[in-house]
């Protein structure tokens with residue numbers, strides 16, 4: 001038997017119903033906030049990701065699924081959606097119609113990480129991006145939108161962690177202070193951070209290794225290096241969040257793993273997931289559109305980890321699989337033909353009805369109806385047909401009623 005490859009999973013019908021529910025809630029909420037759906041490809045030129053995410057990041061250095069296609073092009077399975085949406089914004093000159101574009105997409109992402117609970121090699125994100133709005137009002141609004149989604153999905157335990165990464169100017173000063181500090185702590189850092197120390201010092205702040213956490217105590221904080229504009233932006237975001245009654249905590253070590261972030265960076269965390277505590281992350285990336293060849297355009301976005309979110313939501317919601325409103329049990333070919341007509345009519349008119357197609361006995365049809373969780377069984381038998389009526393059995397109360405065939409349509413409508 002051929003099995004799944006490591007780090008990927010099937011989302012089986014029992015769970016997929018819940019996924020669809022989450023996707024519907026997210027789509028309808030985001031659309032209330034003015035977001036439009038966009039669908040971008042799963043593969044892109046490798047260069048798109050290496051340039052935007054950054055050569056020195058974990059994703060680009062060791063997590064991308066990259067291959068040479070038969071024409072010799074280097075192709076990568078997308079590790080995230082932001083870069084592709086930015087490419088699309090530029091390529092289709094969306095800014096020409098209106099620089100302000102709010103876009104969202106839902107789909108699979110690919111990263112070759114070490115598989116564990118809450119961490120897969122094909123995972124799913126709900127991703128939203130806003131272009132053309134520099135105001136801190138937008139930063140607060142998308143965090144508000146995210147938290148509203150989580151509260152609709154009854155995810156009670158989640159908190160916003162917030163930081164500002166400044167702009168390239170204030171970050172340069174911070175980076176040199178940080179590098180000097182890292183020099184002094186060098187021996188205590190983990191192997192990965194030894195490497196990051198020179199190439200991507202900010203990432204050391206984000207390292208989860210206990211040794212690094214300890215070594216980084218007393219490290220300089222980006223907050224102390226923010227220029228007046230970045231400071232003002234950050235303060236405004238916090239004030240707006242307070243106005244919207246969104247609690248948050250600032251976290252000076254929150255840096256996010258990608259190079260393109262500027263100013264606001266945030267994460268939504270929960271204690272419900274064990275080690276993989278981040279359900280969503282995002283931030284501002286004011287320089288990326290220009291860097292990828294578009295006009296100078298501020299932008300901000302976030303991605304929700306669907307796999308992790310659905311796991312939390314599953315704890316509050318029961319079975320999402322749809323149960324038949326009725327099962328038509330037919331006996332004999334004439335009755336079966338009639339049942340067949342009815343089932344198709346009901347199905348096409350929006351009522352989930354089932355029937356048996358294997359000429360089973362009444363007893364096993366009843367069992368089948370029970371197994372499928374049908375609310376009622378409608379019996380089409382010779383006796384009933386002769387009397388021009390059907391027998392309806394309520395599967396919960398076991399009550400039986402007869403309904404004249406001529407008023408069956410009316411009965412179904414009332415049901």
Ligand code: ATP
Pocket residue numbers: 080111113118119120121122123124125256257276277278279280281282303304305306307308
């Ligand atoms: P983490 O710190 O958990 O590695 P990240 O910073 O790499 O997260 P982002 O790139 O910001 O993650 O993606 C946003 C969200 O996508 C994360 O908060 C998480 O919920 C989810 N996510 C990221 N990587 C994975 C993965 N390999 N498997 C499942 N979900 C993931």
Ligand code: MG
Pocket residue numbers: 257
């Ligand atoms: Mg990661």
